[in-house]
Amino acid sequence: MPTSQRNPSVQAQEDHVLATDIQSANTPEERPVARRTTTRVNARTVVKPLRSIAIFGAVGALVAAVALPAYAATKPAENATTVQQMAAVDAQSLVVASQATSAPLSRGTFTATTPDEIEKKKAEEAAAARAAAAAAAASVSTGTGGRTFDVGAYALVSPGSGEVRYPLPQGSYHVSRTVGGAHNGADMLAPQGTPIYAAAAGVVRQSAESIGGYGVAVMIDSVVGGQRVQTTYGHMTYGSRQVSAGESVAAGQLIGFVGSTGRSTANHLHFEVWVNGGLLEPIAWLAANAG
Numbered sequence: 001m002p003t004s005q006r007n008p009s010v011q012a013q014e015d016h017v018l019a020t021d022i023q024s025a026n027t028p029e030e031r032p033v034a035r036r037t038t039t040r041v042n043a044r045t046v047v048k049p050l051r052s053i054a055i056f057g058a059v060g061a062l063v064a065a066v067a068l069p070a071y072a073a074t075k076p077a078e079n080a081t082t083v084q085q086m087a088a089v090d091a092q093s094l095v096v097a098s099q100a101t102s103a104p105l106s107r108g109t110f111t112a113t114t115p116d117e118i119e120k121k122k123a124e125e126a127a128a129a130r131a132a133a134a135a136a137a138a139s140v141s142t143g144t145g146g147r148t149f150d151v152g153a154y155a156l157v158s159p160g161s162g163e164v165r166y167p168l169p170q171g172s173y174h175v176s177r178t179v180g181g182a183h184n185g186a187d188m189l190a191p192q193g194t195p196i197y198a199a200a201a202g203v204v205r206q207s208a209e210s211i212g213g214y215g216v217a218v219m220i221d222s223v224v225g226g227q228r229v230q231t232t233y234g235h236m237t238y239g240s241r242q243v244s245a246g247e248s249v250a251a252g253q254l255i256g257f258v259g260s261t262g263r264s265t266a267n268h269l270h271f272e273v274w275v276n277g278g279l280l281e282p283i284a285w286l287a288a289n290a291g
Contacts, residue, residue, distance in 0.1 A: 214270065235261050
């Protein structure tokens, strides 16, 4: 129905209802919703820049953490410390009492300081040693009366032939006693300096200036006729030995000179013979085997 033909009371009611709807649409209950929507939009607008700033800050910190140590490692030290400076800092001091005195440093007889001087000193000492060895080979001192033995004046090999030789030249000695009681050898009295020869070829087991009661003595291990033979030569003159331990000797070879060292009261050769470990009477053994 057209509006103009409606009932005025009906028209008034419709207008009232429309006005009420419009008013309820603008009530305060709807305003907080709009206000909350606006606040949410504003918060989002603020959070986005803050997040970007935090990300850039974290990236910057990471770059600084990587770059700064590398830069510090490549940067030259402005005040480098030398080893000498460190030693000076760490050095320790020693306080010595005023009464202390320095002990003299003993260098012995070697005073060379340069390599050339050292070589020269060594050459001089070697020459002196060779001269002493030559003098010892040419003559032997008794060590007691100053008497010198000229080895060249004696036969270097005893007379005779065969595997066994007499230890003293024939006619130069006489036997004072032989094996008996506690005496294990033959005492062959002879003048001091009479040459002593190896009774058989072999190897020198001992050679020393003092072997118990034998005094200056030489002991030789030999093999004669397939038997083990040990001969001992005691009471030699000091410094007269002509052989050393471990040296091989020939039958009749000069090994020393008669003396009176050790338990002895007169110049003589104490001569012992052991065959296969058993003691034999030396003079009888010589008579049976010496050529």
